[in-house]
Amino acid sequence: MTFNILIADPLSEDGIQPLQDSENMNLVIDTTSSPEELKHKIGEFDALLVRSQTKVTRELIQEARNLKIIGRAGVGVDNIDLDAATEHGVIVVNAPNGNTNSAAEHTMAMIMALSRKIPQAFLALKNNQWDRKKYVGVELKDKTLGIVGLGRIGAEVASRAKGQRMNVMAYDPFLTEEKAEEMGIRYGTLEEVLAAADFITVHTPLMKETRHLIDSEAFSLMKPGVQIINCARGGIIDEDALYEAILSKKVAGAAMDVFEKEPFLDHKLLTLPEVIATPHLGASTVEAQENVAIDVSKDVIRFLTGELVQNPVNLPSVAKEIMNKIEPYFNLSEKLGLFLIHSVTDPVEEVNIHYAGDLSEVEVAPLTRNTVKGILKRHLGEHVNDVNALYFAERKGITIHENKTSKTRGFTNLLTVEIKTKSETKSVAGTLLNGLGPRIVKVDHYSVDVTPEGHMIVIHHQDQPGVIGRMGSILAEHQINIATMQVDRSDVGGEAIMMLKVDRHMDEEQLNQLKELNEIHDVTAIDL
Ligand SMILES: NC(=O)C1=CN([C@@H]2O[C@H](COP(=O)(O)OP(=O)(O)OC[C@H]3O[C@@H](n4cnc5c(N)ncnc54)[C@H](O)[C@@H]3O)[C@@H](O)[C@H]2O)C=CC1
Numbered sequence: 001m002t003f004n005i006l007i008a009d010p011l012s013e014d015g016i017q018p019l020q021d022s023e024n025m026n027l028v029i030d031t032t033s034s035p036e037e038l039k040h041k042i043g044e045f046d047a048l049l050v051r052s053q054t055k056v057t058r059e060l061i062q063e064a065r066n067l068k069i070i071g072r073a074g075v076g077v078d079n080i081d082l083d084a085a086t087e088h089g090v091i092v093v094n095a096p097n098g099n100t101n102s103a104a105e106h107t108m109a110m111i112m113a114l115s116r117k118i119p120q121a122f123l124a125l126k127n128n129q130w131d132r133k134k135y136v137g138v139e140l141k142d143k144t145l146g147i148v149g150l151g152r153i154g155a156e157v158a159s160r161a162k163g164q165r166m167n168v169m170a171y172d173p174f175l176t177e178e179k180a181e182e183m184g185i186r187y188g189t190l191e192e193v194l195a196a197a198d199f200i201t202v203h204t205p206l207m208k209e210t211r212h213l214i215d216s217e218a219f220s221l222m223k224p225g226v227q228i229i230n231c232a233r234g235g236i237i238d239e240d241a242l243y244e245a246i247l248s249k250k251v252a253g254a255a256m257d258v259f260e261k262e263p264f265l266d267h268k269l270l271t272l273p274e275v276i277a278t279p280h281l282g283a284s285t286v287e288a289q290e291n292v293a294i295d296v297s298k299d300v301i302r303f304l305t306g307e308l309v310q311n312p313v314n315l316p317s318v319a320k321e322i323m324n325k326i327e328p329y330f331n332l333s334e335k336l337g338l339f340l341i342h343s344v345t346d347p348v349e350e351v352n353i354h355y356a357g358d359l360s361e362v363e364v365a366p367l368t369r370n371t372v373k374g375i376l377k378r379h380l381g382e383h384v385n386d387v388n389a390l391y392f393a394e395r396k397g398i399t400i401h402e403n404k405t406s407k408t409r410g411f412t413n414l415l416t417v418e419i420k421t422k423s424e425t426k427s428v429a430g431t432l433l434n435g436l437g438p439r440i441v442k443v444d445h446y447s448v449d450v451t452p453e454g455h456m457i458v459i460h461h462q463d464q465p466g467v468i469g470r471m472g473s474i475l476a477e478h479q480i481n482i483a484t485m486q487v488d489r490s491d492v493g494g495e496a497i498m499m500l501k502v503d504r505h506m507d508e509e510q511l512n513q514l515k516e517l518n519e520i521h522d523v524t525a526i527d528l
């Protein structure tokens with residue numbers, strides 16, 4: 001099978017070499033199409049690779065009928081509609097580590113250029129003005145750098161700023177006083193950091209919680225003469241509020257690499273001599289571009305060849321060692337879900353998944369997603385996958401509970417799935433037998449031993465002599481061969497279950513003939 005890969009933004013040539021070298025990857029590099037043109041061609045592609053320029057909107061994703069993966073060669077995924085990708089079952093991967101160093105270095109370059117007014121002085125010199133008085137700066141030594149967002153880049157900036165002998169103070173929802181102390185910096189709340197800093201640099205993602213995090217109220221808390229740096233994302237700082245704060249002299253200078261609208265040609269902030277700027281160059285180094293393109297290319301190859309991706313954005317990442325442990329259960333978990341959904345007619349309201357034995361000791365979230373995928377597939381079809389299964393469940397109002405238990409019923413591992421509807425509760429349990437593969441071992445309270453595959457017929461009947469024979473005669477009439485058969489009952493002459501594996505699919509009419517037998521209460525055909 002050949003996969004069509006579209007590279008829609010300029011990526012490092014060396015960085016995409018893994019894709020070029022991969023068999024079955026047909027690479028198309030098209031960095032000039034308009035959004036409208038992109039919409040027309042996206043349907044042909046299995047993978048889309050972008051930087052920050054291409055806007056991967058809901059409208060684009062809707063047209064992408066074959067799209068399986070979007071690779072973002074960089075950190076920020078605010079140019080990708082993640083909800084739309086998730087809903088359409090498209091996995092998004094990014095390259096979160098490859099440009100950390102470059103972005104931190106760029107931030108330091110901006111802080112130093114800002115404090116010494118280097119761009120302004122250079123521009124004046126280019127215009128034949130030798131003015132030494134106008135461009136007096138301030139030292140960084142002993143000044144306080146306030147960092148808002150102490151993730152990968154924020155932390156690198158902190159360690160570099162300490163090298164400049166700055167006092168570093170940071171706010172991040174995940175930062176504790178102990179952690180700050182370990183890093184040799186001061187911890188503060190957002191308000192404390194804003195009030196104490198001489199320079200403030202933001203390094204958060206852009207999300208609804210961080211949009212305009214630095215607004216006019218935030219500026220009002222700052223020291224007069226504060227200098228502001230944004231090498232993270234346009235929109236974290238309210239540009240109108242910044243403009244006003246500079247005019248009012250509250251803010252002495254600002255260094256901006258990113259803007260609320262990009263790209264732009266005329267920007268009112270650039271009319272102010274206090275502002276220096278670069279056109280989103282934080283990650284624009286040979287090294288960073290090569291790193292991010294390599295990372296994202298490798299993840300795309302991994303995904304398309306059925307391997308585990310390293311940097312998923314819309315799926316929790318799972319360590320390889322854990323994945324190795326749970327992967328053998330994937331087939332079982334999906335089949336149990338698919339099997340069980342056939343036993344209910346009312347809409348599912350609740351799914352309870354119990355993990356026992358070996359399974360109680362591992363991370364099971366991927367198995368839960370897989371089980372839910374099996375449950376939803378019956379009615380939603382093949383477009384339900386691991387990426388969107390929980391999204392669809394939530395949208396349909398189905399609550400999912402997973403729990404780990406010690407009740408193994410004698411098996412080394414046991415996965416029990418229970419479905420509740422308004423009228424009934426049904427369950428199925430399965431295990432992975434060493435060297436023999438998956439087995440269904442329990443259906444409601446009945447004990448069975450069936451491989452979950454092929455054409456299955458589940459019959460609930462009255463435990464009476466002759467039922468099995470009559471059922472067998474009907475199948476024989478239709479030339480349907482029984483491959484395996486399991487029977488269990490609650491008590492002698494009571495409710496019983498028959499689970500048959502037959503060699504071909506049974507149609508509705510044939511099933512109806514079985515249902516007409518007096519002792520048979522219901523018949524369900526399940527193709528696994
Ligand atoms: N200018 C450029 O070319 C580049 C920009 N970036 C941008 O830099 C930013 C940071 O990237 P990384 O450090 O890799 O991300 P990261 O995910 O490692 O760190 C972000 C940090 O922000 C914190 N945070 C979230 N909400 C917050 C809030 N309300 N207040 C304070 N902290 C908050 C998080 O807890 C996290 O520690 C992102 O916006 C990314 O897109 C990244 C690379 C290059």
Ligand SMILES: O=C(O)CCC(=O)C(=O)O
Pocket residue numbers: 051052073074075076077099280282283284
């Ligand atoms: O692709 C780029 O150059 C932008 C990098 C960036 O902003 C990011 O990684 O978040």
